[in-house]
Amino acid sequence: LVEFTASYLFGLFLGGDYINKMMQKQKYGKKMLEMQENKKDASVFLMRFITVFPLDFVSLFLGSSKYNFGKYILFSFLGLAPRVILFTILGDKIYDYIPMKLIMTICLFAIPVAVIAIIIKAAVDKKRKKNESNENTADKAEMK
Numbered sequence: 001l002v003e004f005t006a007s008y009l010f011g012l013f014l015g016g017d018y019i020n021k022m023m024q025k026q027k028y029g030k031k032m033l034e035m036q037e038n039k040k041d042a043s044v045f046l047m048r049f050i051t052v053f054p055l056d057f058v059s060l061f062l063g064s065s066k067y068n069f070g071k072y073i074l075f076s077f078l079g080l081a082p083r084v085i086l087f088t089i090l091g092d093k094i095y096d097y098i099p100m101k102l103i104m105t106i107c108l109f110a111i112p113v114a115v116i117a118i119i120i121k122a123a124v125d126k127k128r129k130k131n132e133s134n135e136n137t138a139d140k141a142e143m144k
Contacts, residue, residue, distance in 0.1 A: 004076055007056050011063025022062060041075060048079025051106050 024030060044062065047053045062072050 001073070001077075004059050004073070007059030008069065008072060009062035010139075012066065013063075014060070026054075029057065029061075041071060044050055044075035045079045046073060046107070046111070047081065048076050050104065050105035052104050052108070127138070 044058075044067070047058045048055075056115075057062070
């Protein structure tokens with residue numbers, strides 16, 4: 001928790017522009033930026049749960065984007081808890097039982113699919129709402 005807090009505060013101090021430039025240069029920085037734009041709370045949990053993203057970069061990024069500190073600590077803890085519990089119980093042998101490459105591959109494919117599904121749902125909802133408003137306008141015109 002101390003490390004997360006220190007990195008978060010450092011990101012908050014440095015500000016968004018500097019951290020965003022640094023993130024763009026990193027291998028997974030662009031993916032983190034995309035995740036953060038779509039679903040903030042879920043993205044914090046996923047970035048902590050998936051071991052692909054370096055912990056310090058996530059903390060710096062969230063601090064620089066002025067993400068709510070209480071939610072940051074909560075979702076960071078929830079995202080890391082399963083891994084910490086498994087390591088405590090099984091130690092390093094956990095990697096013998098869990099195919100991490102497969103899990104990372106599935107997650108990296110699932111995230112864009114989820115983003116596309118959310119965009120499609122939003123477009124359909126917007127179109128449906130527009131059609132309903134047009135029908136209501138037409139009904140009011142017929143009443144007059």
